Amino acid sequence: MSTKFMIIDGSSLVHRAFYALPILSTAGGIYTNAVYGFTTMLLKLLENVKPDAVAVAFDKSRITFRNEFYQAYKAHRQATPSELAEQFSYVRRLVEAFGIKVLEEAGYEADDIIGTVACQAEQHGFDVLIVTGDKDALQLVKPGVQVMLTRKGITDLEVFNPETFFAKYGITPKQFIDMKGLMGDPSDNIPGVAGIGEKTALKLLQQFGDMEAVLQHLDQVSGKKLQETLANSVEIALLSKKLATIVCDMPLAFEAESYKFQPDMAKLQELFILLEFQSLIPRLTGLTAGKTIPALEEHSLPTAQIAVSAEDLAEIRKSLRTDSCLAVFPVVSGAVPALTVDGMAVSCQGQAVYVPADSACWDGILSLLADSSVAKMTHDGKQLLNSCRQMGAPCRHLAFDTIIAAYLIEPSATDYSLNVLSHQYLSQMANVTAGDSQSSDFAVWAARTIEALYPVFRQRLESAGLFSLFADIEVPLVDILSAMETGGITVDTEHLKTINRDLSAKIEKLLAAIYAISGEQFNVNSTKQLGALLFDKLQLPVIKKTKTGYSTDAEVLDKLLGRHPVIEYLLNYRMLTKLKSTYLDGMGILVNSLTGRIHTTFNQTVTTTGRLSSSEPNLQNIPVRTEEGRRIRELFIPGRDWNLILSADYSQIELRVLAHMSDDANLIDAFRQNQDIHTRTASEVFGVSMAEVTPPMRSKAKAVNFGIVYGISDYGLSRDIGVARKEAALYIESYFSRYPGVKKYMEQSVAMAKEQGYVSTLFGRRRYLPDINNSNFSLRSFAERTAMNTPIQGTAADIIKKAMVDVYALMQERRLKSRMLVQVHDELLFEVTEEEKDEVASLVKQAMEQTVELSVPLLVDVNTGENWAAAK
């Protein structure tokens, strides 16, 4: 197989690109259109030609040896515009990052270097390809040397070999020089013989062969006039030919090794980011595949099952610099706690392999994962860590998770799949195997894509001030959530069955009573049928309507209480069936039959505020508000090797955060004195002493406090506490006059959102509010309330997340057996041993209260019990 040598006329292509593309510049004002055009061409060439050796030649100066004997050579050329001149240094840096040798010599044009190197390479047995936009280079075509010429623009390319050249021009490449000598070339200021054009030159050369032959046999030239013209122009003809001749014997040493193409992926990514070539980054990943590392080349990518040897992994390990990351992407099936790992793709600087779990060098992969000196990046680190926990293999030093990065950059997005991210951030086409995340091809693509996304995300995180939140809180939390999911929480299944039987009996009785009172059997779960009974047959007053009919929700039923005996039964029925279907039946089937535990999924990228969410089952909405509901909490018990459930919850964390962020003196005072905040608010709003606050006053004040946190509106408050809107407005006015700092803070939050388009938490987490200036009242109001609520809810979320990181680290440090089980926004749940109970209680309380220092103290209540209900 022959080896390919590609020589590019950098000067020519950059000029072409500059004039072919509209002026582009980065946000920082760097002009990039020529660099961009050149880079896309270079990438395309590397992809299509797959050269083994590459060089790029540049003109070094305007003055060359040709000026020595002909001053006017290229003299009338316009000066390079500064917009283009500035781009050459970036082109050079790019070429160097690509690991491509740059050629330039004082006194010579790029063409001469190209001619010289082309001849040398051809003599060394290379297949040479010259790429240029300058037709002059066509004279270099010969067996073993092809010229690729840009036609119009920069994408249309035409390849010439001796045959295709002759077919097109009817002369040989060597004669091309004679043509130019005779005709001249106005663009280069080559004079040529006056009065000889293309037709005549062609005729002469076809008859005589070359210029020298023409001049020696002037007598044989047809036409007296032409003979005279030529005779008078011998010197100028020979000079013109000399000017047009590309030098092929410059004194240049040829070292084949120095032209070997070896891209530096890290440098390239850096430059692409700098120049804002995001869309080109993924093209880098294909560059070196199976190319530069011989050990990998043998098992050439990307076939599905790749046998990888220990040496291959050693190569990867070798190419891992201390500041570089290993991208990993596991292929898994099933879910926690019955997860199977089929294999894993790993990639380092574009060199990727897929290793099946049953292959000989799987241990090599596991040792890479366990090696804390090798930083890992992945997409969905929790999945990776769950996989490792499943195998009982440690995975150390998770440094970057693209799913978390994408979430922090854009928390309102709903789809953080790699496919979407590569499209969104790398402008990459959808991966064809994307539907099959089980496939090894997908995994290899995924690992490379993660690497390509890394610099983009890293830069975005840093420029948005999100990196510390990312690296110090969110990424460490990934491992903790994985541990919590894998560990699970034990459920008392016997007790579950008992409660379920009990509930079923009660529901059956209620159902019978409902049928008896209403005089008909119907589906009570159907709001449509229930509405027909209540509002058509029984003629009860319609309190509220929904889009599709009558509303029958608890609020409506509450208002109908006493108007008909069936209402009370319905309310109870609703409550009990909810408990049964969602919490007993629904959760029951999710208890693992082997471990007796439930393994929820904690989602770290769902909420727009920064909170976690929990699903399958949702352990963050286990009933607590009613007596019947609290029985569900009795089902959550410590595992066999533990003794107690410990619960630690922040007291009024959101209002404390508000006190801190608003810097309201009155609110701060309330918390510094550790007063009952709702009583204090009642005293302020109603203008009475705290001792005079009555229970209804306190309850109203409590609603006001909630309203404040949610982004208050008189309408919402009036609806919640059942007073006239005017009265609600009065409470709000009164509140703000007593807490002016809070009022100012809320106004600032909205103003900030309107100005910069987003609001942020104490830790820098952002939420964008595109509707904040919308002319639609409803949408705008919603955005305004969000602007008030998100910094508070989000900061509280930041705080408990940071506390989890602190608590987990301390528990590991002290090698405690007790384990963190669940997070419920302001509460952490643990299973603890009797011996560790006191230590964990004080450790947790301390860590949670001290994780951040606010202008008011954080207060954590800790309780233990034999189950979740008892730990209150």
Next chain:
DNA sequence: AGACTCACG
């Protein structure tokens, strides 16, 4: 798939 209802913070 969307609406409704209801569980939690």
Next chain:
DNA sequence: ACGTACGTGAGTCTT
């Protein structure tokens, strides 16, 4: 005059 309290997930019925 406008018309929603903020953030979630799950079960059930209807279309």
